[in-house]
Amino acid sequence: MQTPATDLPQLINITAVAGKIFIDGEWVVGEGGSIPSIEPATGEVLAQVGIAGAADVSRAAKSAAVAQQEWAALPHPARAAVLRRAGALWEQHAEEIGGWNVREVGAIPALAGFALHVSAAECYEAAALPSAPLGTMLSSEEPRLSLAERVPVGVVGVISPFNVPLILGIRAVAPALALGNAVLLKPDPRTTITGGIAMVRIFEEAGLPKGLLQLVPGGAEVGEALVTHPLVRVIAFTGSTRAGRSVGELAGRYLKRAHLELGGNSAFIVREDADVDQAVNLATWGSFLHQGQICMTVGRHIVHESRFDEYVEKLAAKADSMFVGDPAVGQVHLGPLIDETQRDRVHALVEEAVAQGAILAAGGTFEGLFYRPTVLSRPPRTAKAYCDEVFGPVASVVSYSTDEEAVDFASDTEYGLSLGIVSRDALGALELARKIPSGIVHINDQTVNDEANTPFGGVGSSGTGSRHGGLDANIDAFTETRWITMRREPGQYPL
Template identity: 40%
Template sequence: MAILEGVDKQYINGQWTEGSCETIIEDKNPFNQEKLLSIKGASQEDVDKAYKTAEKAAESWGKELPQKRAEIVNNFHDAIVDNKEELIEWLIKEAGSSRVKAEAEIQISLGIIKEAASFPSRMHGYITNSRVPHKENRVYRRPLGVMGIISPWNFPLNLSIRSVVTAIALGNTVVLKPASQTPITGALAIAKLFEIAGLPKGVCNAVVGKGSDIGDYFVEHEIPKLISFTGSTPVGRNIGKLAGQKLKRMALELGGNNVFVAMEDADVDQAVKAALYGKFMHQGQICMSINRIVVHESIADEFVEKFVEGTKKLKVGNPQDKEVTIGPLIDSKQVERINEDLQKSIDAGAKVVFEGKSDGALMHPTVLDHVTDDMPIAANEIFGPVAPIIRFKSNDEALTIANSQDFGLSGAVHTKDVEKGLQFASKVITGMIHINDQTVNDESNVPFGGEKGSGIGRFNGDFIIEEFTRVQWISVQHEPRDYTPFA
């Protein structure tokens, strides 16, 4: 039985209600523009109601026994498993996901949920010594209260769940705002699955609305203590400014201009396989996608030849086809943006070694050689299936390229000498980097996040527990203290 029928409304205080804004959100299949559903958008009044509902629910949810919170998180996990195929179908038709990507997104989400189920019993406080005689210092870890979460359209289910399930497991309540392109997989499916899991009313709320209608208000609202945002760097900077003025906490996972470095001694065949995955998974619409392929000049000809051979084998088309690995971009505007940077880079001297065509939101892969780091296709985050290859002469030059942009999310370096790779990786200013692998990695127990324009804060494991809770120091004076000379 389909569980996602009728979830085309706002979800506030456990009720599915029509939004009160005049704006209509049209949810369309990016491959063929088929209308999936329409949602009457949320207004600022709806956002206010959702936050006040979450604030009231926080009073009891923050005091809930840890085993009860863990039970509901585990129920949420099971609800996803039970409805996996329906969720995959929605990821394919709403987000343009290939089946491989959709299945991977489900698996990553399930890993995060299992990790989060342990969080209620990992909110450790501690007792420490004092410089004052007969005093005891106790440090308690508490939920923050209400959190506002804004999620993107590229991995909508995973990147919403990452913040939502963690917040809830730690005793917080949430209001979730998805990207307008993916309201079901980015929010409303999650609300429904938590409803099935038995989550009390008001703990998880979802508002679907245009950023122009509710975006700034959602961030500036007085109730949420933390804003979690995953998306582009320009939008993230604005959110940082708005939230900073209100002295809110922030967890911002933003864009990336990730380098993939193949050194002189790299295993070319393995490097090519890794680069194909890291560049073209989900059409390159991943914050961790390879943006610049940086190859030593001594192996560049071989690398380019084999990379083009691999690119030619990728099937492009309707993601409903299980053989398709490259589906549509989220909309045709993204194609236009990328093609503009592509043409400017070709005009500047980049050589097209494999040319793809564009048809609406469908963009076939393109491979460029002899790209320089200042060309638009290298300097800008691509977020699409264009692979720019930059040749380098020395490792120092490669390191300069790796650190040249105002991003630092992920990276990769290929070499047969692991220690040399480790030395290089440690000098790259990035939150994550992988030796002899590709750039698209996420594991639920290791810190996920970036440096510079790629954001602030870390997700996963103990790192996200720190981000999504607060600590309180309470001291106990067991015997009377000497206050001389005052008393």
């Protein structure tokens, strides 16, 4: 039976870890000093968080490489047990960590709770990886035993973003550790408490040996040090397409794998036979959850012309009815955007679209970092609010007349992350989906979904394919394949 949350000791003593990073099992002052963690809803300083430098990354990588060898040599039940304990700890400390998620990230409590559920699930799923088959037996034309063995890569660098820092960190951290690797974690400095300190503390309490999970928050300098360090063999990066291109280019130069989960501008197709009320319910979640700060967010609503006017009217009415405010002090539908830079970018895209001919059906205003859910009707296809990733609560709605036109609209993008289609004819919707490049497809659902046991990833500018989630994807991401042969007697060669 789990210990009630009220009887648990505090997981995060923010005073003890304030202004520090985590290197080789110790909380130490980083080379980069410290910065404030700001609550976006209020502007209040929650704590000082430590910032690493390139020298910290080098020190962490060296100690991680040593610790990894002992960790990989442990019997698989020992590694699995750590992952199971970590899963239970996410559940036991959900209230405390969820509070940090609400205040530091600006997530509404429902999203914070979902993130904690997925974090626990990722650890439970990862606990099955240590006992997974180690490889395959191969045919050989020679009189020998021929094997393909999966072995840990060694040290993995995980770079996670601000928007959903728990899920987007743990989905790489947990399987990488389970498969016998060590991890250097670089969360976004704006959400280091939620996306870094909480994760380190969970695994500390779960009994993970020192050196196997190290925390090196920082900016581009730290990211570059992670990618270029010779002991870091694989990079798992989640973030913008722009930053991902830089990471991929640098990783290629240093001949190491980079698993890139990048931006999106997901399409949501509402077919002629769809129920508009059901579609609007799905679309509201898909476009406005977490203020639209999710890579899978519905950006482009592609609605059959016979349903278009009703759809826009009802989606706009829904947007106008939603409450926007501080998720820590009241029940709201949307919290704040992460900072002023992001708010100003979102607003500029909305204003530009209206200037280009889009009809502002709802929203388009803000107070502080609280941006109203916004509906743009009939924006031109060249408007950036329509064709680019906004990362804000902005829904662009266009109409189509034929399936061919719907495919053209949905495919007319550099991104290919998630796709949603609403139709009473599910098989017909699936046939439509097969004509549209996308890493994820949801029929009669919106685009924002995540489960720990499923492969996740996009195509095109949305990333390098399914590299997170599921047995096969995780093993492929965080192990190397080694060919082994054995002969009864030494072979004879003619030279």
